[in-house]
Amino acid sequence: MSTSRLYCFKDHFLTAAIRRLSPFLAVAIIGGCTLAPTSSTTSPTTLATSPLATTDLRFTSVADVVPKLQEGSLTSVELTQYYLDQIAANNQQGLTLRAVVDINPDALAIARELDKERAAGKVRSPLHGLPILIKANIATQDQLPTTAGAEVLAGHLTPADAELVKRLRKQGAVILGKTNLSEWAYFRGFKGISGWSGLGGQTVNPYRTTHSPCGSSSGSGVAVAADFTLLAIGTETDGSIICPSSVNGIVGVKPTRGSVPGAGIIPIASSQDIAGPMTRYVNDAEVLLRGIVDPSALAQMSSRTTPVKRVVLVRAFDDSMSGVNTLTDELAEDLSDNGLTVINVNKWQLPDGLEAAERTVLIYEFKRDLSAWLRDYKAPKRAESLTAIQAYNQSTAARNLRYFGQEFFELADAVDLVKDQADYKQALKTSRQLSEAFLTDLLTQHQADAIITPSNGPAWKIDYEAGDSFGFYTWTPAAVAGYPTVTLRAGDQDGLPLGVSLIGRPYDELRLLGLAKTLETNGLGFKPSTNLTQAGSKYK
Template sequence: MPIIEKEEEEYTVKSAIQLLIGASILSLTALLSGCSQEPEGIEPADPAWTSAANVQQQFEDGSLTSVALVEHYLEEIERNNHQGHDIRAIIEVNPKALEIAAELDRERELGVIRGPLHGMPVVLKANIATADDMATTAGASVMAGFITAEDAFHVQQLRNAGAVILGKANLSEWANFRGANSISGWSGIGGQTRNPHVLTHNPCGSSAGSGAAVAADFSLLAVGTETDGSIMCPASVNGVVGVKPTRSSVSGHGIIPIAAAQDIAGPMARHVYDTALLLDAMATPEAKTRFGTSLASAAQSEFQGETIVLVRAYDERFTGVQEMTDRVADAIREQGINVIEVMEWNLPNQLYADELEVLVYEFQRDLNNWLADFDAPAADMQAVIDYNLANEDTELALFGQEYFEQAIAIDLDTDSESYQNALANSRQLAEQHLNRYLVDLGASAIVMPSYGPAWPTPPLEGPGYSFGTSTAAAVSGYPSITLPAGAEGPLPLGLSIVGMPWSEAQLFSLASLLEAEVGGFKQPAFLSSLEEN
């Protein structure tokens, strides 16, 4: 089994002891406690399209229970996941979700509150290990039904904080690192996730289901993973908030990997505060110390920065991107903050080449290790390739497995020096690019459009993927947040905020300011096509 770092092991043991104490108290009253109900005389709260801040207050005043909240999301999933709007954001729901919610409601009645997430539902991307009744598959048919023997470390933290693991979200198969021409949001197990705003359009990926799930009101909170853009892009095009935290701030233990150099899990939700609350629970003990404060508190605090760099990167086809950038510039200046405008965001081509070399090299190494450590049904990468070839009518009908083939061809020993050079060079180039603004210009953050609008999902024709700005932060390990701040017709547009490592508190403060001034979640219209708009 995977080795857990000593710090993580001590934290898990400590948390387990605390929970056992609480469980002992509960066992004495279990027969006296039924499923939690709202107190008499209190009007039950409507859980539709709610926020974590509202839920916290409603849990406290008794107008909402965890059971009622979970029931709402299960009903929405039943109504629109594989029928109705047919979003296909959820691969499977936790069959014990209501049971867990009822237990957490009983704990609350007894005054046992595990943390700010107590009783809140969270959906996990299906490449995140859970030791329960749900499979960990990365969406791949070769992994169907695979139950891991242990939770990912950050999942155990979420459970300890009182979260209800509601289900597993669909994703781009193998986190979008199988074929060079893959279709974002498609997996062999989950099928094609649809964008809730315009159903013919793509949800991006690889955390497609996580983004679509919170956008469609299938869950209050979700967790995605990112190597480069896999949180930022689906959050942007689905019109929700996504956070790619500082490298190593969330443990990678238990996440089916692409590359340890860049992989990280992060929160996704409809509101900035909600993602801060979730990251507070997910972050490692060391990261919480380095953040210096509660991120949820930071999200409710006044922004203290003096200078912002605003990047006007956009595709001229999309007037909504320019309009969003104009409104953001005006809103920041109205707060008395100095704005330095930059007219382009061009990264050197060598950065992209080096990044790909690093990802392909680490993909073979890290995936083989994960499959072996977790005793997966596919013994190694070659077994996955062979399975796909044997089932090409279903697995390879839409696109190939070129990245698998490139990765398996690498000799981890003889190619090591080239890989090390690419790793060092890519990080240096990414850091130099960001530091040009964050250090040389003394900016508190860089603000820019996240991605262009969603595009028609193949085989539908139309404008394809246009642009994205996630790579520099992904390669450098610097933190980034995207929040909904505009639209191109009915299609949402995201605004990215990037800062120095461990500056999450300041970024959340700025994100909340911008959310209030120019952004904010808009409920999807579930249009059948753009023509319906």
């Protein structure tokens, strides 16, 4: 079995970057290259490989592949097969990243039909024929189980697609498979382990495989960084898109509350849950965002396109580590050089009572919303309720409770949805008021268009005894307030990515993405792990 390997221009990431910037320059540099065969191993979970198009797809972008699909030099089948091969190389072998838990056995057939549509002149949307991985807590009516990573839901096939998935299918996206996650989206026990689930095992960071991928959208973040997919979807309640995007060096978008349909996603709490794009490049994130948001939300976003000119730059974490200080110093200079006014602030202190109020909301809504999902999406009897799930976990404790407990399930199961409703409503009101005031006051006081802050520290070493070690993080106010956030790589600490978060007012996504594009153009953003050119990949 053979594929193609580009020999004369070995920095494939640079090649892809040149193509994105200038196709004509790419032809001049790469045009004389010759191709030679190299071997590849196929995982038994993927379909047989076929020859790839004679082009380097490593770390490619939507802007790069769509013109090739349009001109016929690349097909969706070839693109899909490329990612199946990459998954086979480094998911369960090679680097053993364990980012993908299930491959869609129909992916190539779907891609083939979409190629036929394109050949016949029918292109559904900018997502037509593009492969995408989705988190394993998002329902799909196909052969892909929806499990939240929990053994109790192993093999569970849902009777309907999540609304988000319906939208993706209608627009012609190829659902490539599902990604691992922190079990139950990191809402099972107090001492969770990011990227670990009973079904998927431990997802690891491609930049340092002893280190955490963060979560809960761990698999989506790693899959994008490891070149397992062109696009991915994550979900967030509080940090679950931003953190894995940050520590894996990719772009993540946590949209405005309610702008992306949540029906069909295994919930924590509907007041904060949201799905969003996870991609390598800012433009790709915008393409995917436009494809998944509600039309009314997109209209509001599209009406708010005045460029960001004045920003608050949070310097409160400069002393935490050298990489953060370097990041903010260089970012301040970069922003100023691009004509933005930068207001430095040295404080980031959450309001008293915010975290306690948020926790009350999440536990109450977890009881209410998960119970409804289990009923509506026909969970098996062993998982028909929070009580049943706890009993199953106890009966399989040696496997499923070996690293941490299920305290959040216990607390939620004890909630009385009637008697506790008044306390819940007050907590919801308090959490929103405190978080919105925190962000709005910063923006208003400084007459700023956006807040820029380091997202969190770098990935930490996985430790099953001590649990996760996040260090500092800044995603909670926007998560609770429902304000949009865009994150992208802006620095590093000892070779591990550091992300920066751009936070705006509701429906400011396109403004934030515009600012992110400026930063990306100036050199920030995704840089692939050198591990991926040293082990398991066909393009060494």
